[in-house]
Amino acid sequence: MNSPLNISRRTFLKASALVVGGLVIAFSIPTAKRFLMPGAAPDNAGAAAAKLPEPNAFLRIGTDNTITVMLAHSEMGQSIWTTLPMLIAEELDADWSKIKVEHAAAAPAYVHTAYGIQITGGSSTTWSEFDRYRQAGALTRQLLIGAAAEKLGVAAETLKTENGFVISGDTKVSYGELTEIAAKLATPKAVVLKDPKDWKVIGKATKRLDGPEKINGTAVFGQDIHFDGLMTAMVARSPVFGGTVKSFDASATKQIQGVRNVVQVPTGVAVIADHYWAAKQGRDALKVEWDLGPNANLDSAVMLTEYSALASKPGLVAAQLGDSKAELAKATKSIEAEYALPYLAHSPMEPLNCSVRIEKDACEIWTGTQMQGTDQQAAAKILGLKPEQVKIHTLFLGGGFGRRANPAADFVSEAVQVAKAAGVPVKTVWSREDDVHGGYYRPMYVHKAKIGLDANGAPAAWEQVTVGQSIMLGTPFEAFMIKNGVDATSVEGIADSPYLKGIPNYHVSLHTVKATIPVLWWRSVGHSHSAFVMESLIDELAHAANKDPLDYRRELLKAHPRHLAALNLAAEKAEWSKPLPKGVYRGIAVHESFGSFVAQVAEVSVNQGAVKVHRMVCAIDCGLAVNPDSLKAQMESSISFGLGAALQSEITFKEGKVQQSNFHDYLVMRMQDMPKVDVHIVPSTEKMGGVGEPGLPPVAPAVTNAIFAATGKRIRQLPIGSQLA
């Protein structure tokens, strides 16, 4: 770790003077080092960095000593607003109180170091930026030392840095005083990163930099943007996916005080008004006749029956070894089970919104997005502009959970269409009902499994069929993520399950259903359904083998030390073998996702059919924990999100329409439902994984396994709802 990194080979870094004084650091990674996805922006990062347009900086030091960190990713609660600056502050020996943070613009320099497009997702920000942001800090420090050496007339080797100063004996020079000289120095060819034993910031629980503004109401979310001339728009969309406008009558709408215009756009009819209240009243008064299209009779209960029928026969092979059929036939004991999970909405607290101002040869967009580059390209295409003529301002995201990373750029494209049709700057605001009805759900899934046990009770043959829509089909990721007809995200956590690795005979297959309900990644993606099924099945097997669920897992996972470490820590902290108060039962689950390993023990009671989760004990091995407190917060968050889905949330369809509309019927976790959460971090020097999502997959199975322990009833369909009543 202490060896110099050859910058010219690994990254392209460049320092330059700011027009207004100060120092900017930009850098990017050559194409050859990238993992380019189809549809990714063409790589001109090298050229962009060489030109150094102002927004292309990763780090700026002002003459007033402020250090501005540009975030290549979006802050949506996961705390990268703090974690990425920690990486820079560590290597720069910065004064933490002088750190400011800004979201970066949409530009090639900010593409994901592993995914090749500008995106915040896949629980990848911290590990994917771990080198890039530390290098920016280290390079800057080196330049500042060089500048101080020149200013003070001493050898660079005699200087040290501390808390925003270069120090020479008793003389201290602040970083801000050195920026002008530093900007004129040649960029070093290599930087030395600190030895981890010298870290003062990385690994230390650090308070959020965005805390104060989110506590006093001054934080600016997309929804909070206002400038003179900005109108509010609401769009009446088809009540059925795929429906189109036949005709509309806006006469009553136009009578509403504050309504300024009504325009048709590809997604429906937009009401443009002075403010939300007028837009909403105007839209309520709008009469639209819809051609509901082919989905007018869509019924999710019927779909579920169809999925179940499909699951009875094998689909396209996702993973296969040996002869599972023959082995099943001679198994001492076998189980057969069918599992089902519903469509789910993300429902971030901030309803979707996007503000757009179109000018000659330019467009500005203000929104909370997880995918700036894709949004930029979509807007440019609609307007006939070049992507670089579209400027994206990323504001704080009032939650994302995947909904604000849409390959179809749905809410941005629609807002651009509305602004274009209306000819005025427009903020398109979705109501909560629009959000719940608006699609891009976690798909519904059915799984059917047949598993044969050997004489020792271990699985000897495993057959599993998964049925559901593909989230990658029809997106730019299709060519990369769908191989031989199998969307890798539909079977992640199954096809690559550690349990299967120890079984000589298995057959995992997938039926991809071509439904026209818009679907998307939802916090933890495929793991949001696969972990529930796999960890429930393992519990079923433990029961069939008459073994303790923890011991059974330990035995099957003995070749998987990181799973085991998480499992053992969770079990130890939950005091697995110690009795609980009367009526309270435990369930356990462990799952790997996004490079991290999480085990959870749920403590649950069931009273007259009502499920109460008292406590969740969680253990995670994510490799290095850069900010242990934000890691804990992400575990708490994932547990809440996962519990809502396990206990109550579902999107269903009848006569083509979504049956839920707002938080009274799309039920999510509330204070009264939230258990105590204890999070424990496995001390680990293993490869870094993510933390935003991996805490979610084990939640549902830990709870349903506890319900089985409490009642003997195996929950095979989510949400649990009133199944125990």
Next chain:
Amino acid sequence: MITLNVNGKEQQLDVSDDMPILWALRDVMHLTGTKFGCGMAQCGACTVHLDGQPTRACITPVSAAAGKKIVTIEDVQNDKVGQAVQAAWSEIDVVQCGYCQSGQIMAATALLTTNQAPTDADIDAAMSGNICRCGTYPRIRAAIHAAATKLA
């Protein structure tokens, strides 16, 4: 024209009587700390104090605020309890995406104003109308207890 007293200042607004306080604050006065989450008093993101009472601004028309005092997140630090709540929120580092937190803080401040030592059950009762999709509930609970201790 309607006169609203917001954060101690009287303001005349040219809005219809039925406009919810939320939109008068956000879209007319541009006080955007109070958030829109559901529009039907289901999530609490829009919570303000109306004569000290926690009130869902998304369903309360401006006409209901005539002659009353509205306090929003922008002014809650001028209240002793509000200040303690915000300090506890900071101490425990409650927020994540932050969008619901204005409403959470207004609801918690109202709770602690009438109940100096809330039990967990009191917190459940007072705070279950405020949804947080990031699941900051354990920290909100801890922060309310911490603020109560500070205020005692």
